Amino acid sequence: MDEENQQAGPSAAAAGPAGRPAKSELVDNQNFEGQFKFGRLVVILSALAFTLFVSFLDQTSVSTALPAIATDLNAFETISWIGTSFLIANTSFQLINGRLSDIFGRRTCLIICMVLLAVGDLMCGFAKFVVPVTVLAGIAVFLVIPQSPTSQGRMRDKVKMIDYPGMFLSLAGVIFLLIPISGGGTTYDWSSPLVISFLVIGAILIIAFIVVQARFARHPTMPFRLFERNSAKILFAHNFISGVVYYTDLYYLPLYYQVILDKSPLTSGVLILPLILGFSLASAAGGFAIARLGRCLPVIRTGYVLWTAGAGGRIAFGPGTSIATIAGCLVVEGVGLGLSMQPVMIALLSNTRKEDRAVVTGLRNFLRTVGGAVGLGIAAAIINNVLLQHLPAGLPRAAASQLSVLLDTLPVEQRGEVVAVYMRGLHCVFDGRAAGDGA
Incomplete structure (x- = not known):
């Protein structure tokens, strides 16, 4: 009997007579194994996949559309805060999202957040001042990522658990x-x-x-028992580092396309697809590989090797790099990302209690987006310092995020000088990313 109670864990301990949950306790009541037929399971997974699609579409479209947004709204001086406000907003709400979904339920939180995201995007579409409404979209976009137990009881009890x-x-x-x-x-x-x-x-x-x-x-927002195992600490650190490099890609690849290769925002968005498609397909393949091998580590190691190889190829990028070369490097890097990031999530969940899975998912997303904010700050500082040190006298000292919209105002000869210096700054960022991936 003692052994059975130990295996049941905190969820069983929180239950009252006849297995009913005690008041104001978080209880895992999401054991749906074998309850869904194949057709219904397909519908559920499709709906969750759609929420992820909308979330990542909203996330990736911001960086590619920055120059066009700045032009339409005459927001050249504040363009850098568009991405910043978005990232700060969704990062700030990551920690609390997992615990709220524990208390109020996945479906309720998911529907509310999808409505928030739709309202935020509509406001962005019709806005005359872009930064405040981008904050609302940022709050919603990462909240719609499905969390992976839900409490039972009255709404009054649930509110007290916050x-x-x-x-x-x-x-x-x-x-x-x-x-x-x-x-x-x-x-x-x-x-x-x-x-x-x-x-x-x-x-x-x-x-x-x-x-x-x-x-x-x-009911802590971030229980410290999540960090008891060294393996969990390493996996959380991985998510922070992956955020540093992943978000740098999302924001600086479009700028490379638009500033260095003189591509349109639409073309820049299309040219990110090799990275996203490689990531998506490899994430699915990594799950099958883990199921077959019964281990995560070989898949994660393979992902790191490919990730580093793809990032290393970025060092050769320049004004004359062919689209085929760029796409090839991004596919390799995307496959590496997919084989490393998603299996790390699986490993994290296997190293934590079942009732902590939603909080772990939220913490993982939080650390990744914090890493993204830190990575973007470092990359911006590097590029702007290169511009300040190496741009000839008389040329505008614009921030990196403003260059793509200011280049058209320069004479042809000055434009070439600015592009060369900006490429130098991008190489510093790409070199640092490759070293970080290899580490």
Whole structure:
């Protein structure tokens, strides 16, 4: 009997008489194994796949459309904050999303977030001021990613289970940290009082969040038991690093296409497809490979090798690089991403309790998007420093994200000089990415 109770774990301990859940407890009631016929399962998976499609479409379309958005809205001075506000918003809500879906249910949260995303996108489409409404779209876009137990009970009990101090501190802390990280060195100097004060306030809020989660929260937004195993720590670190390099791709590949190769936003979006398709197909293939091998590690290692090879090929990119060469490198890199990122998610779930899976998924997405914010901040600082140091006197000192819309205002000879210096900055970013992938 003791052995059975130990195997049942915290979910069983939270149950009352006759297996009913005790009031205000998180209980895993999502054991649907064998309950769905094949046709219904196809419909469910198709609906979830559609939410992911909408989410990633919204995510990837922002970077490719930045120059066109800036032109239409006359937002050249604030264009860099479009992507920044989007990333800060969806990153800030990642931690709380998993716990909210535990309390209120997957389907309820998913439907609400899809409505939020639709409203946010409509507002962006009709907006005259792009940054505030991009924040709303950013909040929704990553919330629609399905989380992977749901509590039972009355709505009053569910509301009491929300970790309000933890959610407030995590939201505020992440926002105060990501604003200077994203804007430091570009919009603001790193030594400016605004950047320093925001970093200090953000650090204090994050420390307070950790204390609340460790000592006071009954249902913590980020349970510290998730970090008990060394393997879980390594896997979480992987997600942070993968976010650094993945989001750099999403934002700087379109700029490479538009600034260096002089492609349109539509063509830039099409040229990212080799990366996305390789990632998608390899993610599916990686799942079958893990099921056949019974192990994640060989698949993850193969993914890292291909990821590094594809990123290494990026070092050769230049103004005269053929589309076939670019597509080949991106396919290899996309396959590597698919074989490493998704199996890491599977490994994370297998290293955590069943009742923690939604929180783990949210934490994984949070770390990946925080990594993306850090990576974009580093990449922007590198490119802008290269531009400041190597652009000839008399040429405009525009931020990297503004170059594609300002090049058309320059004479042909000056345009060539700017493109050459910008390519130099991109090579610094690509070299660093390849080294990070190999590490």
